[in-house]
Amino acid sequence: MKQGFDSEKYLTEQANAILARAKDFGDKLYLEFGGKLLFDYHAARVLPGFDPNIKIKLLHKMKDQIDIVICIYAGDIEQKKMRADFGLTYDVDTMRTIDDLRSWGLDVKAVVVTRYQQQPSVKSFINKLGRRGIKVHTHKPILGYPTELETIVSKDGYGANSYIETDKPIVIVTGPGANSGKMATCLSQVYHDYQKGVKAGYAKFETFPVWSLPLNHAVNIAYEAATADLGDVNMVDPFYLQAYGKTVVNYNRDIEIFPVVQRICSRIMPPEKLYKSPTDMGVNRIGSAITDDDACQEAAIQEIIRRYFRAMCDYANGNGSKEAVDRIKILMDNLNVSELDRDVVAPARKAAKEAEKQKDKGRDNVFCAAALKLPDGRIVTGKNSPLLHAASCCILNAIKVLANLPDDLMLLSPEVISSLAELKQNIFHNREISLDLGETLTALTVSMPSNPAARLAMQKLSMLANCEMHISHMPTIGDEAGLRKIGINLTSEPYFASHNLLLD
Numbered sequence: 001m002k003q004g005f006d007s008e009k010y011l012t013e014q015a016n017a018i019l020a021r022a023k024d025f026g027d028k029l030y031l032e033f034g035g036k037l038l039f040d041y042h043a044a045r046v047l048p049g050f051d052p053n054i055k056i057k058l059l060h061k062m063k064d065q066i067d068i069v070i071c072i073y074a075g076d077i078e079q080k081k082m083r084a085d086f087g088l089t090y091d092v093d094t095m096r097t098i099d100d101l102r103s104w105g106l107d108v109k110a111v112v113v114t115r116y117q118q119q120p121s122v123k124s125f126i127n128k129l130g131r132r133g134i135k136v137h138t139h140k141p142i143l144g145y146p147t148e149l150e151t152i153v154s155k156d157g158y159g160a161n162s163y164i165e166t167d168k169p170i171v172i173v174t175g176p177g178a179n180s181g182k183m184a185t186c187l188s189q190v191y192h193d194y195q196k197g198v199k200a201g202y203a204k205f206e207t208f209p210v211w212s213l214p215l216n217h218a219v220n221i222a223y224e225a226a227t228a229d230l231g232d233v234n235m236v237d238p239f240y241l242q243a244y245g246k247t248v249v250n251y252n253r254d255i256e257i258f259p260v261v262q263r264i265c266s267r268i269m270p271p272e273k274l275y276k277s278p279t280d281m282g283v284n285r286i287g288s289a290i291t292d293d294d295a296c297q298e299a300a301i302q303e304i305i306r307r308y309f310r311a312m313c314d315y316a317n318g319n320g321s322k323e324a325v326d327r328i329k330i331l332m333d334n335l336n337v338s339e340l341d342r343d344v345v346a347p348a349r350k351a352a353k354e355a356e357k358q359k360d361k362g363r364d365n366v367f368c369a370a371a372l373k374l375p376d377g378r379i380v381t382g383k384n385s386p387l388l389h390a391a392s393c394c395i396l397n398a399i400k401v402l403a404n405l406p407d408d409l410m411l412l413s414p415e416v417i418s419s420l421a422e423l424k425q426n427i428f429h430n431r432e433i434s435l436d437l438g439e440t441l442t443a444l445t446v447s448m449p450s451n452p453a454a455r456l457a458m459q460k461l462s463m464l465a466n467c468e469m470h471i472s473h474m475p476t477i478g479d480e481a482g483l484r485k486i487g488i489n490l491t492s493e494p495y496f497a498s499h500n501l502l503l504d
Helices: 007-025 041-046 054-061 074-078 090-103 120-130 182-195 218-226 238-244 252-266 293-316 322-334 345-360 390-402 414-427 437-450 452-458 477-486
Strands: 028-033 066-073 110-114 136-139 170-174 200-205 234-236 249-251 369-373 379-383 468-471 489-492
Touching: 007 028, 007 054, 007 200, 028 182, 041 218, 041 293, 054 090, 066 074, 066 090, 066 182, 074 090, 074 110, 074 120, 090 120, 110 120, 110 182, 120 136, 136 182, 170 182, 182 200, 182 252, 218 234, 218 293, 218 322, 234 238, 234 252, 238 252, 249 252, 293 322, 293 489, 345 369, 345 379, 345 468, 369 390, 379 390, 390 437, 390 452, 390 468, 390 477, 414 437, 437 452, 437 477, 477 489
Parallel strands: 028 170, 028 200, 066 110, 066 170, 110 136, 468 489
Antiparallel strands: 234 249, 369 379, 369 468
16 A cells, blocks of 8 residues: 555654643643553554554653553443454453553553442453552543533542552553543643642544545544544634634534533643643644645545444444444545445455355355455455355465466365364364364464465465455454454455354
């Protein structure tokens, strides 16, 4: 994909902007990190050239000046909310983030469980962290939040929250997903600091929407698509327009909550430290690092289509709403974009129809298909069989093409496949014996010592990172996990590949 973003320029400008903001407040800055701290693949997809780990590199660059706090909403733990990019629940993702930060030489000062109400599953999470030496704070819901200012800014509101001791001038406050309580935690800390005579302030590390891009820019619309389940809508910031006479973009939740935040802050800090608009609260240099607007707009349009397919699948699985699907469809219609503008959709659907014809000939289990776009633009397809899933066949076909191996060459011997099928059927007692992608790649790896073709094909697997793929039915857990690890951008139709409610 054509590059459209300069990560190094962004890294330098964003670091300087954060340091300047911290200097404005004096002793302490609490910086709310929106979006994903690590592996920000949404940003990488809509801004070709964006390093998905640029934020962690930024923190590493500033490690002598920062402490890190992670917030997680107790309700998200209780409801087992998932991070879609990795298939991890928010509590597991929190632990994974701690491990990742440590691998970069960054320690977490504390974890804050917000709006905690003694839920048993949340207690287990707290105990797990505490027994591994991680400091955990719990903040209860504040009665009347966010409108009852007399209660919020008092000893019964922010004052009742335990204070998180920090040492560095900049405190990064992050968390998995939206509504994790990051802003409330920041403002609670600012309240406590002013009670102690410490000059503190609050700001937001923003990525999307990009305030300096137009409201209808595809990159900003892609943010709306990504947050369709939350009902986020990009808007012109009326407070910024009134204060400065300039048009900039923000989103509804920040705009709606800004008067409340302003009133809360006015009871904590002096008037000269108050923001005039929600955009002022943000520290966001994304727009200045875009080097090719056309490339970013095209990438963003592709992301909107991906989000549409994901929303349809979430709805089919009972995890999403029809409203989210409809919101993204409206965004696509406004851009005059359809599902078929994703290059791999039509080939996957065509291959699925061909597979259906085989089904009519008595092969009842053959009806799924997948299509993958190679780095050079060629499209490879694969259909499922009694022994292999469609995703497995497609990936095998793709690496054969990249290795210039004959189409009719079998990378996996029938003996290896039948042995695995026997294990699944006779030992694991699975209903389905065909191999998912994870199992297929394991079998291919085992075959490498005795099969030079398998070794040659496996060497091409890394070339599939960031390639686009579409499947005619929702993937199994094994297929989805395997594709995620390869780094493939996957979409699928909202159809089930089996009549079984639980897939093996």
